[in-house]
Amino acid sequence: MTRALRILASNPLSLIGLILVSGIVLAALLAPWIAPFPTHNSAVIDFAHANQAPTARNWMGTDLVGRDIFSRILYAYRISLGLGIVVLVIATPIGTVVGLLAGYLGGWTESVLMRLVDVFLSIPPLVLAIAVLGVLEPTLTNAMIAVTVMWWPWYARLVYSIARSEREEGYVLAAEVIGAPTPHIVFREILPNCLPAIITKMTLDMGFVIIIASSLSFLGLGVQPPTPDLGSMVAEGARYLPDSLWMTVFPGLAILLAVFGFNLLGDGLREVLGVDE
Amino acid sequence: MSSVFRILLRRLGISVIVLIGVSMLIFAIARVIPGDPARIALGPNATAEQVAAIRTEMHLDEPIVAQYGHFVTDVLRGDLGTSLYTNRPVTQDIVEFLPATLELVIFAGLLMVALGLPLGILAARHRARWPDHVVRVLTLLTVSAPSFVWAVILMLVFAFYLPLFPVAGRIDDSYEIARVTGFLTVDTLIAGRFDAFLDVLHHLVLPAVALALSGIGQAARLTRANMVETYDKPYIEMAQAYGFAPGRIARRYAFKPSLIPSLTIIGLDFAAMLGNAFLVEAVFAWPGLSRYGVAVILRKDLNAIMGTVLVIALTFLIINIIVDLLIAFLNPRIRHSTRAAT
Amino acid sequence: MTDLLDIRGLTLGFRGLNGYTEVLHGIDLSIARGERVALVGESGSGKSVTARIILGLLQETRTARVAGRVNFDGRDISSMRARPRAALRGTDMSMIFQDPTSSLNPTFTIGRQFAEVMRRREAGLSQKACEARATAMLEEVSIPDPARVLSAYPFQLSGGMNQRVMIAMALVNNPKLLLADEPGTALDVSVQAQTLTLMQDLVARHNTAVLLISHNLGVVREFADRVYVIYRGRIVETGPTAAIFDRPGHAYTRALMAAVPRITGAGLPEVPEVSDDFLAPMVTHPEAT
Numbered sequence: 001m002t003r004a005l006r007i008l009a010s011n012p013l014s015l016i017g018l019i020l021v022s023g024i025v026l027a028a029l030l031a032p033w034i035a036p037f038p039t040h041n042s043a044v045i046d047f048a049h050a051n052q053a054p055t056a057r058n059w060m061g062t063d064l065v066g067r068d069i070f071s072r073i074l075y076a077y078r079i080s081l082g083l084g085i086v087v088l089v090i091a092t093p094i095g096t097v098v099g100l101l102a103g104y105l106g107g108w109t110e111s112v113l114m115r116l117v118d119v120f121l122s123i124p125p126l127v128l129a130i131a132v133l134g135v136l137e138p139t140l141t142n143a144m145i146a147v148t149v150m151w152w153p154w155y156a157r158l159v160y161s162i163a164r165s166e167r168e169e170g171y172v173l174a175a176e177v178i179g180a181p182t183p184h185i186v187f188r189e190i191l192p193n194c195l196p197a198i199i200t201k202m203t204l205d206m207g208f209v210i211i212i213a214s215s216l217s218f219l220g221l222g223v224q225p226p227t228p229d230l231g232s233m234v235a236e237g238a239r240y241l242p243d244s245l246w247m248t249v250f251p252g253l254a255i256l257l258a259v260f261g262f263n264l265l266g267d268g269l270r271e272v273l274g275v276d277e
Numbered sequence: 278m279s280s281v282f283r284i285l286l287r288r289l290g291i292s293v294i295v296l297i298g299v300s301m302l303i304f305a306i307a308r309v310i311p312g313d314p315a316r317i318a319l320g321p322n323a324t325a326e327q328v329a330a331i332r333t334e335m336h337l338d339e340p341i342v343a344q345y346g347h348f349v350t351d352v353l354r355g356d357l358g359t360s361l362y363t364n365r366p367v368t369q370d371i372v373e374f375l376p377a378t379l380e381l382v383i384f385a386g387l388l389m390v391a392l393g394l395p396l397g398i399l400a401a402r403h404r405a406r407w408p409d410h411v412v413r414v415l416t417l418l419t420v421s422a423p424s425f426v427w428a429v430i431l432m433l434v435f436a437f438y439l440p441l442f443p444v445a446g447r448i449d450d451s452y453e454i455a456r457v458t459g460f461l462t463v464d465t466l467i468a469g470r471f472d473a474f475l476d477v478l479h480h481l482v483l484p485a486v487a488l489a490l491s492g493i494g495q496a497a498r499l500t501r502a503n504m505v506e507t508y509d510k511p512y513i514e515m516a517q518a519y520g521f522a523p524g525r526i527a528r529r530y531a532f533k534p535s536l537i538p539s540l541t542i543i544g545l546d547f548a549a550m551l552g553n554a555f556l557v558e559a560v561f562a563w564p565g566l567s568r569y570g571v572a573v574i575l576r577k578d579l580n581a582i583m584g585t586v587l588v589i590a591l592t593f594l595i596i597n598i599i600v601d602l603l604i605a606f607l608n609p610r611i612r613h614s615t616r617a618a619t
Numbered sequence: 620m621t622d623l624l625d626i627r628g629l630t631l632g633f634r635g636l637n638g639y640t641e642v643l644h645g646i647d648l649s650i651a652r653g654e655r656v657a658l659v660g661e662s663g664s665g666k667s668v669t670a671r672i673i674l675g676l677l678q679e680t681r682t683a684r685v686a687g688r689v690n691f692d693g694r695d696i697s698s699m700r701a702r703p704r705a706a707l708r709g710t711d712m713s714m715i716f717q718d719p720t721s722s723l724n725p726t727f728t729i730g731r732q733f734a735e736v737m738r739r740r741e742a743g744l745s746q747k748a749c750e751a752r753a754t755a756m757l758e759e760v761s762i763p764d765p766a767r768v769l770s771a772y773p774f775q776l777s778g779g780m781n782q783r784v785m786i787a788m789a790l791v792n793n794p795k796l797l798l799a800d801e802p803g804t805a806l807d808v809s810v811q812a813q814t815l816t817l818m819q820d821l822v823a824r825h826n827t828a829v830l831l832i833s834h835n836l837g838v839v840r841e842f843a844d845r846v847y848v849i850y851r852g853r854i855v856e857t858g859p860t861a862a863i864f865d866r867p868g869h870a871y872t873r874a875l876m877a878a879v880p881r882i883t884g885a886g887l888p889e890v891p892e893v894s895d896d897f898l899a900p901m902v903t904h905p906e907a908t
Contacts, residue, residue, distance in 0.1 A: 013414070118291075119298030121545075122597070123590045126552030127570075131586045134574035135306055211423045215556055218425050219571050231423075238429055238560060242437035249433070252426040260421035267417065511722040518674055518716075518798075519736055520708030533726045609726060609772045 014268025020261025028077035035071035043226035051244055061246035063236070069246065072228035073254045079229055080258065083140070084209040087147045088202050094148075095155025096198060100186050102156070103163025114160065120153040126215060133221040143222040147212055151205075158201060162194045196273035204266035207259035214255050230255050281612060284605045285598070292594045299590045300352065303583050304345050352587065358580030362573050367584035370569060375588060376459025377447060378554050378565035384485040386547045389492035393543075394536075396493070397500025401535075402527040404505050412497060419494035424553040428487035428560035435483060442483045445562035449476050484561045488553055492546045499542055503535035510534075537608050544600030548593040621693060623795055623828050624650040624673065629687035631668055631677065631852075642668060643852045645687070650796065650828050655819075657831040657843035657860075659875070665852040666832045670798045673830070674714060675704040692795060709739040713789040714798040715818075718805035719781035723773035729784055730769035733791065740792045756787040759824075760817055779810040786818060790825055797822060800832045815842055836876060840864055848872050850897055858904025868904070870896030 009015050032038050036059075046066030054061045060069040102113040120128065132146035166172060167190075175185050214231030216222035223229040230251045237247025269275075315331040323331075332338055336347045351358070357367035400412035419427075436444045447461055448454070452473040457464050462481075465474040507513065508531055516530045555567035562568075566585060573581035605611045631643040643665045650656045658666045668677060673691070677683045679701055689697040692711060696704055716722040724732060733756075734749040744752075750769065757765035760783040773781055782803055789797055799818065803811040815838060822829050833839055839846060839860070846863050848856040848871065856869040867873045874894070 115294060115298065118295050119302055122295050122299060122593055123302075123586060124549050124552035124593060126549070126555060127586060127589050130552075130555065130570065130574060131303070131306055131582060134577070134582045135579070207421065215423045215425065215553075218423070218556060219559065220575065221571075231425075234425060234429060235559075241429070242433055245433060248429050252422070252429055255426055256418070256422040260418060263417050263421050267413075511716055511718060512724045514676070515714070515716055515722045516724070517676055518708060518714040520705045520710065520739060521735070522705070530724055534724070537726075607726070609728075610774055613772065613775065 011268055011271070013264050014271075017261050017264025017266075017268060020257060021265050024077055024258050024261060025081065027074050028081050031071075031074040031078055035068075035074045037068040037071040040067040040071045041075040041226075041228050051240075053244075054246055060250040061244075063233075063247055064240070064244075069233070069250050072233065073230065073251060076228040076230045076233065076251070076254070077258065079140070079223055079227065080210045080213060081206075083144055083147070083213050084206045086144050087151055087209050087213075088205060090144075091148045091151035092155050092198065092202060095152035095157075096159045096191070096194070098152070098156040099159025099161075100163050100190060100194070103160040104167055104182075104186050104190060106164075106167070113156070117153045117156045117160075120150070121157070123150075125150045126212060129212060129216060130219065130221060133216060138216075138221045138224060140223050140227070143213060143216055146216070147209060150212075151209070154205075155198065155201070158197060159194050162197060163190050166190050166193050197275045200266055200270045200273055200275045203262060203269050207262035207266070210255060210259050210262070281602065281605045284611065285602060288598045288601050292598060295594065296591070300349060300587065301345070303586050303590075304348055307579055307583050308341070308344075357584035357587070360573065360581040360584075361578045362576050362581060367581050370581065371566065371584060371588050373459070374564065374566040374569045377461075377563060378551070378558070378567055379592070380447075380460045380462060381481065381484055381488060381557070381563060381565060382547075382550045382554055384481050385488035385492065385550050388485055388489035389496050389547065389550075390543070392489075393493040393496025394500050394532075396497035397504065398527050398532055400497065400501040401504035401508065401531065402523060404501070404508070409501070412501070416494035416497045419490040420498075422491075423556060424487050424491060425556035425560055427490045428484065428557050431483050431487050432560060443480050447477065447480050447563065448473065449480075452476065484557050484563055487560070488550055488557045491553075492550060495546045496539070496543050499539045500532075500535060503539050504531050507531045507535045533607070537604055540600055540604050540607070544597055547600075548596050551589050551592060622649040622690075623652045623654075623692060624648070624830070625688075625690040626669075626673075627688045627690075629669070629672065629689065630685070631665070631672060632684045634682050634684065639684070641852070643672075646849075646852075646854055648847055648854065650830060652795070653822075653826045653828055655822065655829045655831065655842060655844045657833060657839040657846045658849055659833055659836060659839050659846060660849035661834055661875075664849045666849050667800055669849075670714065670800055670830065670832055673796075673798060674708055674712060675699070675701075678704070709736060710792050711794055712796040712798065713792065713794045714800065715785055715789050715802045717801045717803075719785045719803075720773055720776075720778050720805075722785065723781060725773055728770055728772055729776075733769065733788060736788050737791055752791065753787075756791045757784070759821065760784075760787045762787075778806045779813065782806060782810065782814050783817065786814070786821065790821055790827065793825055794827060797827050797829045798832070799829060801834070802831075804835075811838075818842075836864075848875065854901055855897070855899070856902040856904075858902075862904040866904070868902035870894065870899055872902075 009018070027034065031041075035041075036057075037044075044065070044067055046062075048066065049058065049062050050066040051064055052058060052062045052066075058068045058070065060073065062068055063072070098113050098117070102110045102117075123131070128150040129143075129146040132149055133142060136142040136145070163186075172185060172189055175189050180189075210230075213222060214229065214234070217229040217231035218235045220232070220235065222231060225232065233251035234248050234255075237244060237249075237251065240247060315328050315335060315337055336344050339347075355368055357371070359365065360367045360370055363370055396412050396416065400409040403409050432444060435441050443449075448465075452465075452470065454461065454464050454468050454470065454473055457467050461477040462474060465471075465477055504527070513526065513531055516526045521530070551567075554563075554565065555571060557563065558565045558567040559571065566588070570582070570585040573585065626646060626648040629643055629646040629648075630641060632639050632641040646665075646669065648656075648658070648669070658669060660666045671677045672685055673689060673696075675696060678685050678697075685697065687697065688695060691707065696707065723729070727735075730750065730753060733753040734744070734746070737749050737752060738744050753769055754765040757768060762768055762780065762783055768776065768780065768784065773784075776784070786802075802818065803814040806814070818829070819842060821827075829842075831839065831842055843860050846857065846860050847854050848863070848869065850871045856863060856867070856872045863872065864876075867876055871894075874897070
């Protein structure tokens with residue numbers, strides 16, 4: 001672990017990623033204490049300071065009803081990261097189990113499960129999430145459901161391809177020869193070999209989940225006002241371009257910064273853990 | 278050629294199975310909707326008799342399997358129902374809006390290939406040197422923001438501050454072009470209006486770049502990764518031993534074998550643009566299927582939602598079939614195999 | 620007349636994570652025009668890197684440090700710039716690799732690859748001329764149906780067939796020097812033997828000098844006029860083939876010979892671990908006159 005951290009830190013890009021991610025996670029956790037205007041995460045109205053360009057008081061300007069954009073971005077990070085964690089914590093185990101079973105058992109299980117995965121993968125990810133949200137009410141919980149529904153097949157496919165090649169490896173055959181039960185082979189022998197790829201993908205996917213979730217709320221299908229969300233902040237501000245550009249540019253850059261951080265970190269992890277692209 | 282044909286048949290077979298699955302999935306999504314679809318279709322002011330009548334018309338009183346049967350037979354007849362939003366057949370709406378989206382996605386896809394692959398080749402050829410590092414940071418940046426953020430940034434810089442490109446729309450209102458295919462690049466040429474054609478291209482640039490940026494990054498990263506692997510193969514050393522120039526080795530000897538495994542993913546990225554088009558069309562007021570899709574979703578217009586998703590899935594499958602054929606064409610191992618490869 | 624290849628005091632080192640590691644410690648080696656010379660040693664002894672230095676490939680990697688003089692055809696290629704050095708490759712010198720099938724590009728036909736190689740010598744060579752020359756060359760390596768082979772991809776041909784193709788390709792530009800790095804080791808024994816006979820024939824006809832790199836003393840004895848034995852980056856014994864095999868003077872050479880299976884077999888010889896005798900000074904047999 002310390003060795004991994006050292007390798008990670010020796011690459012300047014990964015180090016930047018690590019710093020960005022830690023910074024953003026800290027900022028999100030501490031938002032209620034470090035945000036200059038901690039109440040601005042709700043339907044507060046302050047017309048005296050409405051629609052202001054960045055000043056010493058509001059570093060990133062204010063929105064149409066006078067809320068501090070910087071404070072709202074900190075709170076929005078809480079939503080984005082929380083959503084990302086929930087989605088990955090649910091989608092990863094589902095996809096992993098499906099992939100392991102299809103990859104190891106083969107035969108009918110493989111055909112049925114992988115065709116099912118194909119079905120989900122043959123609708124562009126964002127469209128599938130939009131369709132699910134289209135019939136459900138646009139709320140944070142439903143956004144999580146929608147993103148999870150589109151996410152698990154990718155893990156199934158990843159784990160499936162690894163499990164299928166590991167199936168023929170000596171250590172698996174050895175376990176079969178001594179009569180180890182299937183669950184033992186699948187979870188104790190094969191799963192550990194999939195973990196580096198899964199962990200790398202999860203890190204990179206934190207970024208992608210943030211992208212997808214902000215895309216949904218950009219379309220008005222995710223978190224609803226007044227809860228701050230990076231996507232809906234960009235959408236709201238976009239109507240007042242080019243004049244009040246701080247309303248769009250700062251939330252947009254906030255997305256870029258967070259996802260960039262996770263991507264740099266994931267790229268570094270990939271090298272440390274020796275995972276192919 | 279016959280083995281390519283076999284691959285086509287096999288792909289089509291799988292696609293039919295997947296399409297059946299997709300239709301079930303869409304049908305299932307439409308049925309988990311809370312509330313009575315008939316009530317939603319009619320609105321809160323409908324009488325009980327009206328609701329009952331529409332329930333019969335929509336086959337809602339029949340068993341779920343029969344409902345699915347009706348859905349499939351209707352779809353096969355090209356009948357996707359009526360949109361509550363436009364009050365027109367959904368099929369007609371799709372025919373009207375799909376070409377604009379396809380035109381945008383195709384241009385973005387061309388950009389992705391035309392810029393992403395050369396960037397990847399450049400990085401791989403100079404791997405672990407400065408061009409590689411520059412490409413790595415640039416491509417990581419482009420994949421790190423959703424396309425609506427790029428759309429907003431591009432619009433701000435190249436439409437507002439430097440007014441080089443139009444802010445919105447597909448064509449200047451002053452042009453009147455007869456609709457033939459719905460693809461304005463084609464229709465303007467059919468009409469013989471070259472000035473209008475240029476105007477259409479002019480309008481296409483910013484949305485297409487915004488849509489393509491993350492795909493360019495993905496394609497470049499993928500090409501680089503596969504090429505770096507290819508560089509370790511004996512045939513590359515052989516090419517070096519025969520003194521071929523490094524650029525020639527990169528473009529001819531290392532790129533082609535590396536392109537084959539990249540193509541599947543590039544195809545998926547291309548198809549993902551169908552989804553991201555939803556975001557870009559919103560920013561640039563692009564009158565395409567995605568904008569229609571968002572509008573009908575916000576109005577819970579079930580028929581239109583199902584139709585839109587179905588058409589997008591179908592387009593996605595067609596793109597995948599084309600990619601598979603392209604791979605078969607590029608890979609002599611598949612092209613000359615007697616049995617279709619998996 | 621001067622030697623075709625003359626190497627003096629060649630050293631090679633790599634800069635890695637653990638600092639600088641030297642792998643060649645000052646090698647002298649020469650090859651006359653049309654001469655067949657073998658460089659024998661175990662894997663890791665430095666024989667393959669020597670070939671790659673002669674071709675100029677290692678000089679172009681960033682971690683390698685090459686010093687010493689490498690004269691080829693009267694020119695010092697160690698001080699040459701990358702471009703003129705590359706101009707020699709594939710024209711005046713060429714190389715045959717261990718595994719023929721994976722050394723040919725899987726996505727181009729044999730004919731196309733032949734044409735590329737021939738155009739190294741004559742850039743404007745027409746499609747027709749390329750085909751004619753390639754056909755003649757394939758006939759020379761006893762390929763019965765050249766037209767079919769030219770339109771085939773490497774994976775459609777057997778390993779032995781690809782081996783012949785590679786030899787033909789290596790000689791089509793009439794190089795002055797052919798480097799053969801363990802030719803055919805990846806193939807089975809009988810094909811390997813055929814390969815050698817074929818090469819022997821062809822280089823005699825084209826008057827090509829050969830540097831054969833091998834760990835297989837049986838092969839070396841059949842093929843070479845003169846032998847260099849290399850151990851851990853140093854030449855430990857050199858001389859005419861017959862002299863070395865009759866009176867091996869160096870402890871390492873003797874150990875190598877004792878380990879060789881009597882048949883012209885494949886497989887790495889089992890040489891005892893390090894012995895102090897192996898570090899004894901170089902033994903030079905006088906040239907047969």
